[in-house]
Amino acid sequence: MSDVDEMELDEEHAAAKDVAFSSEQKGKKLSKANLPVSAGDTLPWVEKYRPDTLSDVSGHEDILTTINKFVQTNRLPHLLFYGPPGTGKTSTILALARHIYGAHNIRQQVLELNASDDRGIEVVREQIKTFASTKQIFGASTKTDGQLGSFKLIILDEADAMTSTAQNALRRIMEKYTANTRFCIIANYTHKLNAALLSRCTRFRFSPLPIDALRKRVDHVIDTEKVKITPSAVDALLQLSRGDMRRSLNVLQACYASSTPLDDEGRPDPAVEREDITETHIYDCIAAPHPEDVQIILKTLLSSDITTSLRTIIDIKTKKGLALADLLSSLSDELERLEVPKQTRILWMEGLAEVEWRVGSGGSEGIQTGALAGAVRKGVAVMKNGRLDINPFEHLIH
Structure with missing residues (x-):
């Protein structure tokens, strides 16, 4: 077929190609x-x-x-x-x-x-x-x-x-x-x-965005989309976003979609009023540990023995479907707020950092959960004794 024939063919079927698919628009x-x-x-x-x-x-x-x-x-x-x-x-x-x-x-x-x-x-x-x-x-x-x-x-x-x-x-x-x-x-x-x-x-x-900058944009989206959300949920959303605007908007949209009422056929029902997005919805959407669970784990680690602490952590992880990496992040934030001696804080920071590195390198969740409990309990023991802990294997070296 000649070039002229091809040109005439394109003109003849131009009206039939009003809709162009992505495969037809190469490049x-x-x-x-x-x-x-x-x-x-x-x-x-x-x-x-x-x-x-x-x-x-x-x-x-x-x-x-x-x-x-x-x-x-x-x-x-x-x-x-x-x-x-x-x-x-x-x-x-x-x-x-x-x-x-x-x-x-x-x-x-x-x-x-x-x-x-x-x-x-x-x-x-x-x-x-x-x-x-x-x-x-x-x-x-x-x-x-x-x-x-x-x-x-x-x-x-x-x-x-x-x-x-x-x-x-x-x-x-x-x-x-x-x-x-x-x-x-x-x-x-x-x-x-x-x-x-x-x-x-x-x-x-471009450093992580401060909470005030996040709040300004998130409030604009909430007002425009008429999202029903509690103030505590907004605070939790901004805190968990950790300076990431994309994450905050994605989580907000996911919670907004999950709060949409559906009829018997599974379609959005505009006649039913949407429920408010609460702090629990935010934590469930991100799959982050709830503050109540973190407080229970922290209280157990600081006051109970290693066996009880380990059982509590494993029980909460299993019931709530939590990952050890998320638990490490939340627990470290709570430990930083405690007024403790420098030696204890150093042991906690060193221990949690080591556990996080091992988890990121593919270490066993079960073993590293025990390492987490051991690191916190070790810092508590040093705080009670008022001195740096002695290497338990020191007598084997000498």
Whole structure:
């Protein structure tokens, strides 16, 4: 079949191809910056309430002030955002892109790649180099103040997953096309990035969000979605999120969905009023130990013998389906609040850290549960004796 025949065939069936499936759109990825408006009602709250402007970003006011200075003076450098997940790295750069280019031009001016998938040398040589080496002629920016927005922006999310070869190729592209393109590299761990790549970027560390910043955004979502939740549940949600905005919104949406009343056929029943989300719902959703259970375990460890303490921990773990890693985290927070001698605190910190490392390395839950009880009881024994514990195997050494 000739090229002309193929062209006529495409025109003839153009009306039948109004609906395009993902398999038919090869190479055309739908990034977070290009989500359709019609998907707003079905999106997870993490994406639905992603900040649109820099003023909507919660926390990190010092970073936002510095970035605004760069934009105002038209001196935006290559950027490196790093820090724990859910602290606003991707949201900040997407809000910055909308501020520079406007919502209409962001697709032409911004290339967003997730390096967890696009991590090889081929992506750097083909997609990134092609995008960086071409210049946009029409509609470069909605701004009217000179050169602002005349450059393109390439966002590399999860860049610490890129191969070493790809990182070496990327640093040369960053140098060669600086006049036309700016790069924003987003990573969780900087030690996995090439040192030469780090030296070409201005670094900003996104620390875990403070509770006040979390509360500001969570309260906005609660008011908008009309979520019925108790104040104690909100406090528990913010505390358990540990500075992760993504986690707090995901847990809130999960609890909201579980509180939806259903009819006999399993469909949402709008006639029945939703029940309030309580502190218990939050702890059950996260599968974190309840404060009452932690207090029972702590009281037993401090006042009972090792056998009773171990039985209590195993019993609560079995009935509530708790993991030792979660129990370690909650128990360490309670032990830190106690006023004890320095020697006891050192033994507790050292013992719990050792148990956590063993659990993370694949150690047996049962054995490490006994090690946890032994570490706490050892600190209690030292506190009662008023001296450092003696090595029980010292007589065997001599």
